[in-house]
Amino acid sequence: MALTDLIYGGANAVAGLTGSAVEAAIAKQGADAKIAFPDTAYFLPTIYAATGVKVKTLGDLTACVGVLKSLITNKAELGDALNAGLATAVGAEIIEALKWADSAAPYEGTDGIGFVPDPVIRSLGVPLVTGDIPGVAVILGEADDPKNLALVVKEYQQKGLLTFLVGGVIGQAAAEGVKTGLDYRVVPLGHDVTAVTHVVTVAIRAALIFGAVPAGDLAALLAYTKERVLAFVNVFGALDEVTVAAGAGAIALGFPVITDQDIGGLAIPGALEYSADPLETVARSLSLRGIKVKTKEIDICMGFASAFEGEIIKKADTYVEFYSGSNPTAELVVMRSAGELGAQQQGYVNIIGADVGSGIENTGELASFPLATFVEVAGAKMQTDFEPVIERKIHHWFNYVEGVMHTGQRNLFRLRISKEAAARGLNLSQLGEMLHHEILDEFGSVVDSCRVTFITDKAKVQKLLDEEATPRYRARDERTASMTDESVDTFYTCVLCQSFAPSHCCVVTPERLGLCGAVSWLDAKATKELTPTGPNQPIPKTGLTDERAGRYTAVNEAVADATHGAVSDVTLYSILNDPMTSCGCFECICGILPEAKGVIVVNREYSGATPSGMTFGELASMTGGGVQTPGFMGHGRHFIASKKFAAAEGGIERIVWMPKELKDDVRPRLDKTAKELYGIDGFTDLVCDETIATDSDGVLEYLTKAGHPALKLAEIM
Numbered sequence: 251m252a253l254t255d256l257i258y259g260g261a262n263a264v265a266g267l268t269g270s271a272v273e274a275a276i277a278k279q280g281a282d283a284k285i286a287f288p289d290t291a292y293f294l295p296t297i298y299a300a301t302g303v304k305v306k307t308l309g310d311l312t313a314c315v316g317v318l319k320s321l322i323t324n325k326a327e328l329g330d331a332l333n334a335g336l337a338t339a340v341g342a343e344i345i346e347a348l349k350w351a352d353s354a355a356p357y358e359g360t361d362g363i364g365f366v367p368d369p370v371i372r373s374l375g376v377p378l379v380t381g382d383i384p385g386v387a388v389i390l391g392e393a394d395d396p397k398n399l400a401l402v403v404k405e406y407q408q409k410g411l412l413t414f415l416v417g418g419v420i421g422q423a424a425a426e427g428v429k430t431g432l433d434y435r436v437v438p439l440g441h442d443v444t445a446v447t448h449v450v451t452v453a454i455r456a457a458l459i460f461g462a463v464p465a466g467d468l469a470a471l472l473a474y475t476k477e478r479v480l481a482f483v484n485v486f487g488a489l490d491e492v493t494v495a496a497g498a499g500a501i502a503l504g505f506p507v508i509t510d511q512d513i514g515g516l517a518i519p520g521a522l523e524y525s526a527d528p529l530e531t532v533a534r535s536l537s538l539r540g541i542k543v544k545t546k547e548i549d550i551c552m553g554f555a556s557a558f559e560g561e562i563i564k565k566a567d568t569y570v571e572f573y574s575g576s577n578p579t580a581e582l583v584v585m586r587s588a589g590e591l592g593a594q595q596q597g598y599v600n601i602i603g604a605d606v607g608s609g610i611e612n613t614g615e616l617a618s619f620p621l622a623t624f625v626e627v628a629g630a631k632m633q634t635d636f637e638p639v640i641e642r643k644i645h646h647w648f649n650y651v652e653g654v655m656h657t658g659q660r661n662l663f664r665l666r667i668s669k670e671a672a673a674r675g676l677n678l679s680q681l682g683e684m685l686h687h688e689i690l691d692e693f694g695s696v697v698d699s700c701r702v703t704f705i706t707d708k709a710k711v712q713k714l715l716d717e718e719a720t721p722r723y724r725a726r727d728e729r730t731a732s733m734t735d736e737s738v739d740t741f742y743t744c745v746l747c748q749s750f751a752p753s754h755c756c757v758v759t760p761e762r763l764g765l766c767g768a769v770s771w772l773d774a775k776a777t778k779e780l781t782p783t784g785p786n787q788p789i790p791k792t793g794l795t796d797e798r799a800g801r802y803t804a805v806n807e808a809v810a811d812a813t814h815g816a817v818s819d820v821t822l823y824s825i826l827n828d829p830m831t832s833c834g835c836f837e838c839i840c841g842i843l844p845e846a847k848g849v850i851v852v853n854r855e856y857s858g859a860t861p862s863g864m865t866f867g868e869l870a871s872m873t874g875g876g877v878q879t880p881g882f883m884g885h886g887r888h889f890i891a892s893k894k895f896a897a898a899e900g901g902i903e904r905i906v907w908m909p910k911e912l913k914d915d916v917r918p919r920l921d922k923t924a925k926e927l928y929g930i931d932g933f934t935d936l937v938c939d940e941t942i943a944t945d946s947d948g949v950l951e952y953l954t955k956a957g958h959p960a961l962k963l964a965e966i967m
């Protein structure tokens with residue numbers, strides 16, 4: 251049997267099912283009944299991206315089924331057969347979406363998560379561009395030998411890939427002890443083959459969110475997924491027609507498929523291949539997509555991978571914890587001269603006090619201990635400005651260790667070690683080796699030698715905290731607070747997100763961090779030192795033409811250069827005039843609310859209604875892909891309390907509405923800035939939130955009652 255026959259068989263079967271499912275749903279609920287996936291601004295994403303059609307009701311689907319059937323030509327050419335594969339993807343999308351027409355939470359209680367909401371995709375932007383998540387694996391089917399499946403999944407997990415599971419492999423992976431969930435980067439989607447649509451729409455929305463691919467431009471969509479979404483498919487177990495047709499859809503999107511069934515002459519090198527050996531499957535999958543994995547070879551008894559970063563260790567599973575709530579604690583990185591540290595000290599890990607397993611033990615109840623993680627570094631190119639950059643990485647490195655959870659920083663943190671890890675022998679000495687290795691590995695161009703000291707002796711931790719750590723934290727905070735855009739002579743570009751959003755460029759200044767919230771001016775400065783030709787290039791602060799809006803000829807030139815001419819006029823402090831571009835992974839979005847003469851700011855985590863009439867997702871869908879959209883702008887949380895926020899429009903006085911959680915988060919700094927700029931006390935309380943009102947009348951009523959200063963300002967539009 252020819253491959254194309256199999257594909258058409260599956261595609262026709264899915265088309266038939268889709269048609270009758272749509273008819274049945276309309277008969278039951280009426281053509282006007284609404285249909286939508288949860289928390290997305292892209293309707294039924296595959297249909298929307300491929301055709302521009304915004305499906306909102308069951309009745310809209312009838313035409314879609316017609317289009318889908320017309321894609322299945324039953325012609326022998328492979329290209330035609332791949333179109334039938336796309337039709338299968340569309341059919342699967344409709345069948346899955348119908349589940350939401352029937353129930354508000356169709357996946358609740360199943361062991362898959364179903365649809366992946368927009369905010370999750372946005373949050374994946376930074377790890378994907380930094381290579382923290384080097385690629386996306388889709389695993390489909392039911393393995394003949396679950397051991398092979400588990401081996402493959404664990405390999406991907408260890409390499410940091412994001413893995414989606416569809417079908418019987420979900421239960422098999424769980425039975426083999428694979429830890430699953432978004433936190434572990436192994437995400438079960440659903441049991442039906444059609445659940446594969448939930449990863450297809452992730453790839454497709456990446457094109458819409460980050461790539462600014464216009465809806466309806468199928469060729470641009472397919473080019474984007476092929477070139478920029480580093481995904482592939484591994485199919486386990488016997489192949490049926492529907493699976494083959496779904497595989498053809500993947501191939502049409504540019505994702506190669508590897509099966510563990512001997513398909514003989516049906517193979518298409520580079521697109522559809524056979525491998526029965528699990529490790530070969532992994533190696534071949536990565537190589538077909540050109541996925542490069544940063545290898546982490548660390549001699550430690552537990553797994554070490556960015557995939558473990560989100561792992562949560564519950565109290566009951568904790569062997570011991572080091573916790574600031576009940577003990578003195580500190581995390582500190584300090585610069586030393588080479589002489590002070592001594593070259594012979596390189597590789598040295600010190601423990602002052604007891605270690606886990608020898609003196610620090612679980613005695614039946616959860617015990618909490620003091621801890622100082624004290625790191626001294628020396629290097630010819632090291633600068634004190636890099637101390638906090640390295641220090642903040644300690645949090646990530648600890649979390650990379652399987653069985654370790656770390657939250658917080660400085661003198662406020664919690665470090666938990668699981669019972670499983672302790673039983674396998676994990677202790678501070680090993681964690682010290684790990685930190686030492688990672689620091690030299692990642693900061694090797696500025697750090698020549700390094701010493702890691704753990705202190706668990708309470709009095710000695712207190713001494714370090716009082717004499718070394720606290721004064722340094724204070725000095726650094728003062729330095730950060732005094733660091734204004736005026737106080738430096740260099741800004742930095744950041745083009746990391748260009749792998750997703752080709753014409754996007756952030757301009758990072760001391761008062762305005764990158765919109766993802768992950769790149770501060772100090773980070774950019776350190777990255778420039780570490781990778782001179784990397785994503786952060788210096789911009790000399792010259793050619794000021796408009797102080798209020800933050801317009802510089804040098805900035806324009808740097809951005810034009812970085813975006814290959816796509817963007818040539820940007821302001822640093824305006825929302826309305828030539829605002830900075832947005833890639834899509836912004837922490838917050840602000841948009842003007844003309845009737846209140848102000849702006850609203852919404853964070854990614856907030857999924858409710860806003861006074862603009864749009865959700866975060868809908869607001870966000872209006873900007874992204876490196877495009878400037880006056881009136882809307884993505885930005886980091888930290889920027890909100892800056893004196894430069896919307897400075898051209900009047901500054902933070904314009905903020906009239908924010909979700910409550912965001913208000914509480916920025917309150918101390920926002921109040922301080924408002925006091926300094928306008929002499930207003932308790933400004934954050936004047937800002938409305940969803941617990942007060944989400945409609946524009948209610949917001950206006952509150953602002954009037956509270957005496958919000960925006961109402962006295964000029965119109966904003």
Ligand code: SF4
Pocket residue numbers: 376744745746747748754755756758763764765766767768769833835
């Ligand atoms: Fe992407 Fe901007 Fe963050 Fe750089 S600073 S990673 S370009 S969002």
Ligand code: NI
Pocket residue numbers: 382559646
């Ligand atoms: Ni990280």
Ligand code: CU1
Pocket residue numbers: 375376747766833834835836
């Ligand atoms: Cu981004």
